[in-house]
Amino acid sequence: MSAIIPVITIDGPTASGKGTVAQRVASALGWGVLDSGALYRLTALAVQQQAIDPDNESAVANVAATLDVQFRLGQILLGGQEVSELIRQEHVGNLASRLAPNPKLRAALLSRQRAFRLAPGLVADGRDMGTIVFPDAQVKIFLIADVQARAQRRAKQLIEKGISANLEDLLADMRVRDARDTQRSVAPLIAAKDAHVVDSSTLTIDQTVQSILDLWSRILSTPPSLGV
Numbered sequence: 001m002s003a004i005i006p007v008i009t010i011d012g013p014t015a016s017g018k019g020t021v022a023q024r025v026a027s028a029l030g031w032g033v034l035d036s037g038a039l040y041r042l043t044a045l046a047v048q049q050q051a052i053d054p055d056n057e058s059a060v061a062n063v064a065a066t067l068d069v070q071f072r073l074g075q076i077l078l079g080g081q082e083v084s085e086l087i088r089q090e091h092v093g094n095l096a097s098r099l100a101p102n103p104k105l106r107a108a109l110l111s112r113q114r115a116f117r118l119a120p121g122l123v124a125d126g127r128d129m130g131t132i133v134f135p136d137a138q139v140k141i142f143l144i145a146d147v148q149a150r151a152q153r154r155a156k157q158l159i160e161k162g163i164s165a166n167l168e169d170l171l172a173d174m175r176v177r178d179a180r181d182t183q184r185s186v187a188p189l190i191a192a193k194d195a196h197v198v199d200s201s202t203l204t205i206d207q208t209v210q211s212i213l214d215l216w217s218r219i220l221s222t223p224p225s226l227g228v
Helices: 018-029 036-049 057-065 090-099 103-114 129-133 147-160 167-183 205-221
Strands: 007-011 032-035 069-072 075-078 122-126 139-144 196-199
Touching (some): 018 032, 018 122, 018 205, 032 036, 036 057, 036 075, 103 129, 147 167, 196 205
Antiparallel strands (some): 069 075
16 A cells, blocks of 8 residues: 555755755645654664664664654654754764664664655655665655755754854765765665756755645656556
């Protein structure tokens, strides 16, 4: 039954805006949303809290498999604690990026991610949504933006939350994470062969969201292929 539930995947590098865009696309369509990065960040936070060795692949995977996590009413709860803001901190994101190449961790989270595919549809954002998790998605977006623009966006987000931000440090961190994400041997950050590349460097969030909704509308209006 899940095979007929539509999915729109939005993959891209850190701070490309995919999370915000995914939320708004899902809201416009009345669909569910999967922030896959949150699962990796939650694992990273739990690894830190439990003092697990990040290099112990089996122990990290076990943490992921047994995460006591709940997503409800815009909140993310880990072991009953509200951690929505905590998992967005840079040190958690950096550890999540470091843990992500772990094949045992990725296997542990795969079924959890696919379980989000429920009617009437799902918008999933991450780094391998269109290539690994939902390879049969009806629409695949690869959302990119210039690293300078991404660093400026992240700095603005942090400052708005009352967190100090150094643009040069953010730029350096993003370049390291981009290299790690694109060069890892397991599920690297790459555009799926059938993905639509959207450059949001000079687009507003509303414009980016509208471009994806327009693409979905075109897909709906295209007659099915007869295979001839």
